[in-house]
Amino acid sequence: MRVGILGGGQLARMLALAGHPLGLHVTVLDPGEAPCAAAVAGHIQADYEDMAALERLAAASDVVTYEFEQVPEAAVAALADRVAVHPRSEALGTGRDRLHEKSLFRELGIPTAGFAAVDSEADLESAVAEVGLPAVLKTRTMGYDGKGQEVLEGEGNVPGAWERLGRVPLILEAMVAFDREVSLVGVRGSDGDCRFYPVAENVHRDGILRESFPRPGDPAQVAAEANARTLLERLDYVGVIALEMFQAGDRLLANEMAPRVHNSGHWTIEGAETSQFANHMRGVCGLPLGTTEAVGGSAMINLIGELPPTNAVLAAPGAHLHLYDKGPRRGRKLGHITVRADDAERLRERIQGLSAALG
Amino acid sequence: MRVGILGGGQLARMLALAGHPLGLHVTVLDPGEAPCAAAVAGHIQADYEDMAALERLAAASDVVTYEFEQVPEAAVAALADRVAVHPRSEALGTGRDRLHEKSLFRELGIPTAGFAAVDSEADLESAVAEVGLPAVLKTRTMGYDGKGQEVLEGEGNVPGAWERLGRVPLILEAMVAFDREVSLVGVRGSDGDCRFYPVAENVHRDGILRESFPRPGDPAQVAAEANARTLLERLDYVGVIALEMFQAGDRLLANEMAPRVHNSGHWTIEGAETSQFANHMRGVCGLPLGTTEAVGGSAMINLIGELPPTNAVLAAPGAHLHLYDKGPRRGRKLGHITVRADDAERLRERIQGLSAALG
Numbered sequence: 001m002r003v004g005i006l007g008g009g010q011l012a013r014m015l016a017l018a019g020h021p022l023g024l025h026v027t028v029l030d031p032g033e034a035p036c037a038a039a040v041a042g043h044i045q046a047d048y049e050d051m052a053a054l055e056r057l058a059a060a061s062d063v064v065t066y067e068f069e070q071v072p073e074a075a076v077a078a079l080a081d082r083v084a085v086h087p088r089s090e091a092l093g094t095g096r097d098r099l100h101e102k103s104l105f106r107e108l109g110i111p112t113a114g115f116a117a118v119d120s121e122a123d124l125e126s127a128v129a130e131v132g133l134p135a136v137l138k139t140r141t142m143g144y145d146g147k148g149q150e151v152l153e154g155e156g157n158v159p160g161a162w163e164r165l166g167r168v169p170l171i172l173e174a175m176v177a178f179d180r181e182v183s184l185v186g187v188r189g190s191d192g193d194c195r196f197y198p199v200a201e202n203v204h205r206d207g208i209l210r211e212s213f214p215r216p217g218d219p220a221q222v223a224a225e226a227n228a229r230t231l232l233e234r235l236d237y238v239g240v241i242a243l244e245m246f247q248a249g250d251r252l253l254a255n256e257m258a259p260r261v262h263n264s265g266h267w268t269i270e271g272a273e274t275s276q277f278a279n280h281m282r283g284v285c286g287l288p289l290g291t292t293e294a295v296g297g298s299a300m301i302n303l304i305g306e307l308p309p310t311n312a313v314l315a316a317p318g319a320h321l322h323l324y325d326k327g328p329r330r331g332r333k334l335g336h337i338t339v340r341a342d343d344a345e346r347l348r349e350r351i352q353g354l355s356a357a358l359g
Numbered sequence: 360m361r362v363g364i365l366g367g368g369q370l371a372r373m374l375a376l377a378g379h380p381l382g383l384h385v386t387v388l389d390p391g392e393a394p395c396a397a398a399v400a401g402h403i404q405a406d407y408e409d410m411a412a413l414e415r416l417a418a419a420s421d422v423v424t425y426e427f428e429q430v431p432e433a434a435v436a437a438l439a440d441r442v443a444v445h446p447r448s449e450a451l452g453t454g455r456d457r458l459h460e461k462s463l464f465r466e467l468g469i470p471t472a473g474f475a476a477v478d479s480e481a482d483l484e485s486a487v488a489e490v491g492l493p494a495v496l497k498t499r500t501m502g503y504d505g506k507g508q509e510v511l512e513g514e515g516n517v518p519g520a521w522e523r524l525g526r527v528p529l530i531l532e533a534m535v536a537f538d539r540e541v542s543l544v545g546v547r548g549s550d551g552d553c554r555f556y557p558v559a560e561n562v563h564r565d566g567i568l569r570e571s572f573p574r575p576g577d578p579a580q581v582a583a584e585a586n587a588r589t590l591l592e593r594l595d596y597v598g599v600i601a602l603e604m605f606q607a608g609d610r611l612l613a614n615e616m617a618p619r620v621h622n623s624g625h626w627t628i629e630g631a632e633t634s635q636f637a638n639h640m641r642g643v644c645g646l647p648l649g650t651t652e653a654v655g656g657s658a659m660i661n662l663i664g665e666l667p668p669t670n671a672v673l674a675a676p677g678a679h680l681h682l683y684d685k686g687p688r689r690g691r692k693l694g695h696i697t698v699r700a701d702d703a704e705r706l707r708e709r710i711q712g713l714s715a716a717l718g
Contacts, residue, residue, distance in 0.1 A: 021680065022673075023694075039399075040398075040399050273699065274679075287673050288674035291677055314649065320633075320649075323382035325379075335382075340632065340654075342654070
C-alpha cells in the first residue's frame, strides 16, 4: 500500500521507518527542501495549500495521514475528495482547535478544567469571572510547545492580554494545580479495534516535553482508557491518538488531544511490543493492530536544541539513540533517547548511567 | 557519517533502516534497477566491477561495508585505496572461500569436521580417502543457500562429481551427523570491544535457513563465543560476523563464517536490546557498540518463495512482520517474521498462534 503523509518532520520520518518493514511505500508532502523524512520516503516539495501538489500526493497514495494537526482544512478537504484520509477531518478539526477539543471533551463527559471561549476583550472579562484565576489564556489554534499562551496569575494580568495574544480567538482555561501530567496513546483500527499503551508520565519545561516515563499498571490507566475510547468511538477515529491529561489528586482532567502519533509515545519503539508508529500505519492502512504491551520498563528523553555527546549515549547500556537529522536550533527537537531494561531496578540503574553520561 | 554498502538487498535495507536513527546516511551500490534497499538509501546503479561507480561510492562514503561476501576482490581493493572498508578485505577473502575459511578455523584451533581441498579429479580421490564418506563436495566460492554442493553418500557418487560441480576449485567436507545447527552472531568495535548475541538454533530445509531460535543461556554459548572471539581478533575484524556451527554431542564444529549481518540474527531486531544491524553500523562507523542481551524470548521464521496471508501474521500477538519489498519467486527470501514474548511459555503460545494463522 501507498501512504501519503502531510508533513515531513521527525514524526513522518519515524512513521516511514515503521512502514517499510510492513511493505508500505511512503510519500511526504512538505514545503522544506530536505525535510528529515525525505531520507526514508518520497518527497513532494510544496506548500500545504498547493492544490496541484495535493493532487499529486493523492495520486501517489492509497491513504493519506498527517504528522501535525495544523494542516489547512482546505488541504484535507481536497485530499478527502480523492483518497482516504485518516484520521478523519472531524478529528483533525477538533485537534486543531482548543475550544472544539475542550467542548467535545465536555460533551462526552470527559472531565476537564474549567474553560470559556474568548472572542473579544469583553469576553475575556466574563471568562475570567466564570473560570476564575489563575488561568491560562491560549490561542485556539496554532499553539504548540508552549507557544501562543499566557498565564494570568491575577486580575493585574488581564488588561492587555487580549491585545498581546494578537486579538485572535482564544480560550481561557483554569490553571490546574496538578500532581502530574500523564498522556495516553491509543490506536483504533478501521474495524473499530481499540488498543492502548500504558499511560506515560510526562515532564515539560518551558512548555516543551522533556521526558516521558511509561507506567504500566498505573492506577490512572482505566480512567484514561475510558476517556480515550469514548473519544475514538465518537470521532469514528482511525489511527493513533494521544490524550494529554492532568492528574490532581484522583481527578484526571483532559487537557488536549493530538490526532496523530505523539512525542510522549516515542518510547514505544523499543519499550512496547509494537510502536505507535507501526500501529498508526497499520491502522490507517486497514491492517490488524499490533500488541501494545510494554516490553519491560523504559524512559524517553528528548534532545532539544543541541545534541549531547552521542558516543556517551551509545555507550550507555540499554540506551537507544534516535536522531532526526536536523541541525541544532534553540528549542528544536533534534532527537530522543529511549532507555529500556527488563525490570524497574535495572531501568533505574540504566537511567542513572545515562544521566552520568549526559553530564 | 556516510556509509556505503556493496549490495542493495534486504540486508542492506535493514542496515539502512537501523542507520537512520543513528543519523547515518547510507548509499548502496547495486546493479539492480530498484533493489529493495534503495527505498531507504541512496542508490548507485552499477556493476560491482564498475570502477567509476566504485569511485562514486567511495566519494559518497566515510566507510564502506557490504551485505554479501561474493564481492569481487578488485572492487574491495579499489575501495580500500580511497576509503575505510569494514570488515577488512582479509575477512572478506576468508569468508568468500570455504577452503580459506576452514583452514583459518584449523589454524586457530577452532574445531571443524574433516576437510580437504579438491583442485582436480585426482585430488577428489585422495580427499575421499582422507575425509571419508559420507561427505559434502562444495564449490569453494559462490555457494549459498545450498547451491554449488553435492552430497557424496558413498563411493558410487564420486565418479563425475568433479565434472558436475563445474571443474572448479572445491572442498570436500566430512558429513557431520549433527544434533543441531547453531550460529553465533558477534560484533567487534573499532576499539576491539567484542559482544555476542545468544546462540541461535537454526533449521534449514533444501539448504535454506527457515527458522532461527535464539537460546539465551545455552550450554554452547561459552565455546561458541570463544571460537568467534578468536576469529574476530585474528582478523582484526570490525563489524558483525556470524559463525555457523554443527553440534554433535558436546562437540561444536565450525562450519562457516559470514563476514556480515546474517539471516540467523534477524531476530535481534525485536529480540535483542540492540539489533545486529544497528551494531554492525555502530561497529563500522567507530561508534560504541550496543547491548546484545536478549529481550525476552523470540523466534524467527523466514518467508520464502511466497508470502503467507500477511493480515493473519499481523493479527498474531507478538508477531513482527518484515517484508523486503521483493516479488515472489521460488526459493527467494521475501521477508521474515519474528515472534517475541516476555517468557518461554508465552513465546510457545505465540508461536502456536502464529503457526495456526499461517495455516
